[in-house]
Amino acid sequence: MKTFLDAVLAxxxxxxxxxxxxxxxxxxxxxxxxxxxxxxxxxxxxxxRSQIISVVEFYSxxxxxxxxxxxxxxxxxxxxxxxxxxxLLSYLSSVLKVKTGEVRSDSxxxxxxxxxxxxxxxxxxxxxxxxxxxxxxxxxxDEIADLIERQAPLDAWPKHLFHVxxxxxxxxxxxxxxxxxxxxxxxxxxxxxxxxxxxxxxxGLRGRGGAGFKTAMKWRFCAEEKSETxxxxxxxxxxxxxxxxxxxxxNSYADQVFEGMTLCGAIIGAKHGFLYxxxxxxxxxxxxQTILQQRRDHGLLGSNILGLGLxxxxxxxxxxxxxxxxxxxxxxxxxxxxxxxxxxxxxxPVTSGYLNKPTVxxxxxxxxxxxxxxxxxxxxxxxxxxxxxxxxxILSICGxxxxxxxxxxxxxxxxxxxxxxxxxxxxxxxxxxxxxxxFISNEELDRQLAFEDLATGGSFIVFNNSRNxxxxxxxxxxxxxxxxxxxxxxxxxxxxxxxxxxxxIIDGHGSSGDVTELESLCQLVKNNSHCGxxxxxxxxxxxxxxxxxxxxxxxxxxxxxxPGFDLDGALEIARRMAHRDDAAAHLxxxxx
Amino acid sequence: xxxxxxxxGQNIPFEEGQTIIEAATAAGxxxxxxxxxxGYTPHGSCKLCTVKVNGRNCSACTFPAANGQTVISNNEELxxxxxxxxxxxxxxxxxxxxxxxxxxxxxxxxxxxxxxxxDNHFPHFYAHREMDASHPDILIDHNRCIFCNLCVRxxxxxxxxxxxxxxxxxxxxxxxxxxxxxxxxDSDIAVDDCAMHVCPTGALLIKRTGYQVPIGxxxxxxxxxxxxxxxxxxxxxx
Numbered sequence: 001m002k003t004f005l006d007a008v009l010a011x012x013x014x015x016x017x018x019x020x021x022x023x024x025x026x027x028x029x030x031x032x033x034x035x036x037x038x039x040x041x042x043x044x045x046x047x048x049r050s051q052i053i054s055v056v057e058f059y060s061x062x063x064x065x066x067x068x069x070x071x072x073x074x075x076x077x078x079x080x081x082x083x084x085x086x087x088l089l090s091y092l093s094s095v096l097k098v099k100t101g102e103v104r105s106d107s108x109x110x111x112x113x114x115x116x117x118x119x120x121x122x123x124x125x126x127x128x129x130x131x132x133x134x135x136x137x138x139x140x141x142d143e144i145a146d147l148i149e150r151q152a153p154l155d156a157w158p159k160h161l162f163h164v165x166x167x168x169x170x171x172x173x174x175x176x177x178x179x180x181x182x183x184x185x186x187x188x189x190x191x192x193x194x195x196x197x198x199x200x201x202x203x204g205l206r207g208r209g210g211a212g213f214k215t216a217m218k219w220r221f222c223a224e225e226k227s228e229t230x231x232x233x234x235x236x237x238x239x240x241x242x243x244x245x246x247x248x249x250x251n252s253y254a255d256q257v258f259e260g261m262t263l264c265g266a267i268i269g270a271k272h273g274f275l276y277x278x279x280x281x282x283x284x285x286x287x288x289q290t291i292l293q294q295r296r297d298h299g300l301l302g303s304n305i306l307g308l309g310l311x312x313x314x315x316x317x318x319x320x321x322x323x324x325x326x327x328x329x330x331x332x333x334x335x336x337x338x339x340x341x342x343x344x345x346x347x348x349p350v351t352s353g354y355l356n357k358p359t360v361x362x363x364x365x366x367x368x369x370x371x372x373x374x375x376x377x378x379x380x381x382x383x384x385x386x387x388x389x390x391x392x393x394i395l396s397i398c399g400x401x402x403x404x405x406x407x408x409x410x411x412x413x414x415x416x417x418x419x420x421x422x423x424x425x426x427x428x429x430x431x432x433x434x435x436x437x438x439f440i441s442n443e444e445l446d447r448q449l450a451f452e453d454l455a456t457g458g459s460f461i462v463f464n465n466s467r468n469x470x471x472x473x474x475x476x477x478x479x480x481x482x483x484x485x486x487x488x489x490x491x492x493x494x495x496x497x498x499x500x501x502x503x504x505i506i507d508g509h510g511s512s513g514d515v516t517e518l519e520s521l522c523q524l525v526k527n528n529s530h531c532g533x534x535x536x537x538x539x540x541x542x543x544x545x546x547x548x549x550x551x552x553x554x555x556x557x558x559x560x561x562x563p564g565f566d567l568d569g570a571l572e573i574a575r576r577m578a579h580r581d582d583a584a585a586h587l588x589x590x591x592x
Numbered sequence: 593x594x595x596x597x598x599x600x601g602q603n604i605p606f607e608e609g610q611t612i613i614e615a616a617t618a619a620g621x622x623x624x625x626x627x628x629x630x631g632y633t634p635h636g637s638c639k640l641c642t643v644k645v646n647g648r649n650c651s652a653c654t655f656p657a658a659n660g661q662t663v664i665s666n667n668e669e670l671x672x673x674x675x676x677x678x679x680x681x682x683x684x685x686x687x688x689x690x691x692x693x694x695x696x697x698x699x700x701x702x703x704x705x706x707x708x709x710x711d712n713h714f715p716h717f718y719a720h721r722e723m724d725a726s727h728p729d730i731l732i733d734h735n736r737c738i739f740c741n742l743c744v745r746x747x748x749x750x751x752x753x754x755x756x757x758x759x760x761x762x763x764x765x766x767x768x769x770x771x772x773x774x775x776x777x778d779s780d781i782a783v784d785d786c787a788m789h790v791c792p793t794g795a796l797l798i799k800r801t802g803y804q805v806p807i808g809x810x811x812x813x814x815x816x817x818x819x820x821x822x823x824x825x826x827x828x829x830x
Contacts, residue, residue: 039772047772048754048755048757049770049772050754050756050759050768050769050770051757053759053768054757054758054760054768055759055760056759057759057764058759058760058761082771291822322761334823339761344634344635344636344651345653346655346656372656402593436759481762481763482762483762484761484762484763485761485762486760486762486763486764486765488636488637488638488639489638489639489677489680489681489684490639490677490680492684492739492762492763492765493680493681493683493684493714493763494680495762495763496717496762496763497680497683497714497715500715524673524676524677527649527673528639528649528673528677530636530637530639530651531637573787579716590746
């Protein structure tokens with residue numbers, strides 16, 4: 001073990017900030033983080049062992065106990081469920097003879113659920129030892145099971161299992177424009193860096209992650225901070241369920257993204273950039289490294305870029321399964337080798353970000369747009385969209401539609417128009433912006449895609465009339481309880497209480513007052529939580545409750561008191577221990 | 593930068609670098625809190641000190657005071673939310689006040705009294721939490737930990753030891769001990785450490801001292817936590 005760990009440590013240059021990537025390698029090699037490894041790493045990196053344990057317990061893809069040599073995680077996004085995920089998971093479980101959440105006794109295989117893996121247009125999807133396997137069906141599961149039983153090494157598996165499609169169905173302003181490598185950097189230097197920032201300001205570009213902060217303002221704030229060191233961070237931790245456009249941008253437009261980051265580095269005076277790539281996109285890692293190397297070889301990264309005296313390079317850091325790391329300050333904590341817990345603000349990352357240095361954090365699409373604006377100018381961009389939302393938005397469309405995939409629209413486009421394009425019929429509603437966004441009903445389809453109306457980081461999930469609104473809200477509510485970092489009380493306890501309360505109502509144990517209680521709990525979590533996760537975790541319930549109050553009310557029993565607990569549910573452990581499930585082993589909550 | 597801020601209609605001065613809670617405490621205004629303690633790096637996690645600053649909810653313990661701010665701390669909505677957040681802490685762990693040796697000296701209990709909390713409101717989690725009685729002089733009852741992080745900060749910042757850390761995610765958060773066995777007996781902790789004197793609840797206890805002061809004669813048996821916080825905050829809980 002010592003030799004292996006020393007090699008991993010040497011590769012990480014013995015930097016404690018690289019703890020996450022070190023632990024990813026240890027996990028991959030030993031299927032867990034062994035105690036001896038924790039001791040050795042703590043000593044070599046000069047950090048407390050408790051920091052390592054905190055990190056391991058925080059990230060879903062790291063474990064203190066051994067997982068199977070083939071570790072299968074099945075995506076639990078609502079879109080996977082809509083594609084028969086639950087039955088396929090049972091099938092997978094039966095052919096591999098392993099229960100969900102368990103490791104098979106021969107340690108060969110483990111099976112579990114995981115949050116949305118960003119393959120919603122080609123689900124149901126799984127991760128096998130971290131590698132994406134989309135389009136699961138019975139024949140593919142049979143093939144996978146056979147490979148596992150034969151213990152075929154993963155790199156010898158047929159490539160078709162890992163093939164991921166881009167599915168770009170509608171290219172617009174950005175996806176339709178081509179950009180010669182180096183052109184944005186060249187253009188920015190010809191125009192002048194401060195003039196380019198003015199051009200970016202003129203473009204009206206706002207952050208594409210969903211929050212919509214003005215990009216030029218962010219870059220200017222950061223540039224004005226007096227510091228020897230500045231950093232550029234590209235947030236590719238695309239974790240919002242239903243979102244997968246950054247996966248496509250990085251697969252097919254990575255040069256433009258890296259060019260945008262380099263441009264940002266030039267403007268704010270940063271020499272170092274990070275691409276924080278969500279762990280679920282491991283399949284893109286080598287490809288992106290190759291592109292970075294090509295850019296170095298062509299003088300587009302490294303020292304004296306294009307002979308312009310600019311020094312800038314980019315490092316890729318992989319996440320390890322934590323939605324919260326999409327929050328910019330949590331992402332920075334993660335980059336520093338710590339659990340992804342959002343920081344207190346102020347200070348904001350532009351003044352105190354990575355290693356407390358001024359840092360710009362932007363979404364993948366934002367950097368791509370910035371690179372294009374540097375070449376074509378602000379007016380080109382501003383010519384599209386609405387007054388408050390300039391340019392276009394790239395959407396990941398999935399769910400009940402004929403052609404799920406990537407679509408780009410100018411801001412201001414109506415939802416109805418988008419639904420028509422993707423072949424959605426008999427629409428019940430659309431979840432816009434993912435679980436943290438909003439559910440709109442089929443009576444609101446003339447609303448617009450825009451920061452001033454319906455803002456989204458790119459998630460667009462269509463539901464037809466066969467779908468159950470409560471089941472949707474339930475899937476999302478469970479997601480937030482699972483992904484809450486647990487730092488602050490309202491979100492840590494509140495998201496779990498919301499889950500309990502909603503389950504109680506959906507399971508038919510709610511009585512009058514329970515929906516009111518759910519709503520007031522939602523408001524409490526929304527108003528008091530530390531970060532965007534907690535502040536939006538109640539949105540699935542609040543936005544569906546507002547539109548479909550009757551659906552919630554119908555679930556309630558017509559009793560006036562509120563049962564403190566589920567009487568029959570409380571007998572579950574006793575039944576399991578007694579191996580009984582007959583009628584006499586059940587109690588009804590109230591006399592029917 | 594110095595100037596004044598307005599809290600609940602009262603203009604109070606603040607000094608450069610002060611947070612809202614520091615300015616308030618200096619002016620004799622109590623804002624309920626559990627994870628905050630003067631002299632420690634602000635944490636901002638318990639959210640009891642949530643106030644409205646110019647209409648927006650902020651943690652008073654981390655948010656810097658700035659000239660002209662209008663702060664609302666004591667209104668019905670905020671007090672209601674504080675009571676609910678306190679109730680969340682009660683149902684998350686296993687808090688049995690009548691049988692707890694910290695009863696009467698417990699800040700969680702003190703805050704609950706102050707907020708007029710009469711029941712737990714939410715369903716209990718009945719979390720399975722362990723005790724660590726391995727150390728000859730110190731006991732940890734994880735049932736009572738509220739993840740305020742004060743012992744973590746004290747051990748790191750004051751004692752230079754890093755004995756504690758918070759691990760886990762979401763509702764599975766847990767306090768862990770930095771020792772090879774994970775047990776307190778194998779750690780560097782000592783009874784005189786600052787970390788041993790900051791726990792706002794009965795999670796971290798010094799053995800054989802629990803009943804030296806009889807119940808009925810303890811801190812919050814006689815005084816409101818608001819009064820104690822303003823007069824003796826630094827020695828609070830010892």
